[in-house]
Amino acid sequence: MNIKKVAELAGVSTATVSRVLNNKENVNLHTKNKVENVINELKYEPNDVARMLYKGRSNMIALLMPDITNPFFPELARAIEDEAEKEGYACILCNTDGNHLKEKNYIKAITQKQVDGVIIVSNTISENEIDEINMPVVMLDRKTKANVHSITIDNQSGVKNAISYLKSLGCKKIGHLKGPKDDINAQQREYYYLKEVNQEKWFDLDLLYSGDYDFDTSVKATKKILTNHSDIDGLFAGNDLMAFGALKAAHDLKVDVPNSLSVIGFDGISFGKTVIPSLTTMEQPIYEIGVYAVKTLLGQIDGRETLYTHKNFFTKLKKRESTR
Amino acid sequence: MNIKKVAELAGVSTATVSRVLNNKENVNLHTKNKVENVINELKYEPNDVARMLYKGRSNMIALLMPDITNPFFPELARAIEDEAEKEGYACILCNTDGNHLKEKNYIKAITQKQVDGVIIVSNTISENEIDEINMPVVMLDRKTKANVHSITIDNQSGVKNAISYLKSLGCKKIGHLKGPKDDINAQQREYYYLKEVNQEKWFDLDLLYSGDYDFDTSVKATKKILTNHSDIDGLFAGNDLMAFGALKAAHDLKVDVPNSLSVIGFDGISFGKTVIPSLTTMEQPIYEIGVYAVKTLLGQIDGRETLYTHKNFFTKLKKRESTR
């Protein structure tokens, strides 16, 4: 079933059917009704692929991220998909595992599929590679010199507020559970942590240790550090998932959170309210970020937005039970 | 840049270029090299949309589910996307919120986009509507009379094993925190719970209460029931998320889990190991289910599989800290 059949049955040309389909002005009302009747009878629906080919547009965007299983990303993906759907765009999901080869393959695949734009979360992709992508791009969580839009979260103020809050609670020795070395956010959060604490007389490089953005690793590492430094009374985790690991470690060691140890996370994933004790964290406006990313991307796709923009979002302290 | 330009520069016809692109046998080696050189120089990549149009295939599948934010679904989506990618298919993500209209719109949209097949998780879509979908379908979590493949989880044995386990632990009064009325799995789990316990002399319809697959609701509801029935010593939650709510409620009421109350969930989402105490649960082989769904779907798309199949997966008891 195609436009030709509709045209035949309605006794008009395919051009006229096309005009009706696209709500063009210049169609006689009588003709229009005739065509619409045939369309309804046949339950005809135009083939988007043919349209794509002609128009050179697909009304699809892609979302490249490390792993949808990582609890931060479903919330982001949901926001992106919601906003895309609202604007008539479908959303292709790509898990890259931060694997460079996978990223390249996906970019090639979506390019060939004439996807209209892509939102990328990646530490591994290079500036050059970003520039070579042949469609509008929004980079998330990373500022770049490449000619694309970028969106970041303000780690400086976030970390500062987190540490200040722990201090205001009376914490006298604050550790940091940091993320992977190659992650830009992890690096920044470590950097600003150091900036906030390295003048303190209690400071010691031992207080800085790594959980790799992973739960199990964080449990182990935190157990070790709590054992070696029983006087730690505050802990800033580089993301919520690691903070969960820290809570687990404290629980297993019978360290009382929050009375002996205050734990604060970073991200504000919705699971934070679920754990026991519920997690105090620096909350990112995840949904808002997703919506903004799509708006920016579509702005460029539609040619409304011609300049490349950079947007920095801020975190908000969400007090819950894991801090005193 | 298109096949025509490549043909010109290589001094051959588009047909020959096409043959090279598709690795056809009947191309002179010399010609082949010439064409490949031009392709590499131009960094030419064929346009998939044109191929789609000609072939009537898109190498895309869609995944319709209620909400990627619900922690069960990212794990499923990950498995599906992994397997699809392995087979050269892209995966379109659609959140329906169990909203009937959204489902219909998505199905229409992906049909027009010539998506090759769809994996659906839905309670709301009717048998008729499933039958009217104009592409291969795999229904997840629901058996159907419609002419499509279906995959379910065996609630009967799962619930039986959960309750038996609680009994074996010495539980003398076991409650059930059930899911939404309109959810087939929730209904079945409730049904089989009743079957297992309604002959017990301690049984009481009050032990059955609802958490709507939602964390907050489950916290509230569990607090109420634990307050009214302080002798409840076992709790079977209809899914893990509700079990987390139950754990939270017990914690807030200072009910000792697992010593005074054993809690068991259903699903086996990876977050179960994160919470405190970690959650005992009836674990679904989520990844395996996702892979199987894709294999089945692609089987039908490729015409290898011509019969509609039904597959029933079984849960496995995963013992952790929330049960004595």
Add this chain to the structure above:
DNA sequence: TTGAAAGCGCTAACAA
């Protein structure tokens, strides 16, 4: 207001 026809980029049947 309508229709004929070209063309989006590709593949494949047919011919040479």
Add this chain to the structure above:
DNA sequence: TTGTTAGCGCTTTCAA
């Protein structure tokens, strides 16, 4: 082994 050409289903220009 290679080229010519029709055609996948649509939109749009141009002419009527």
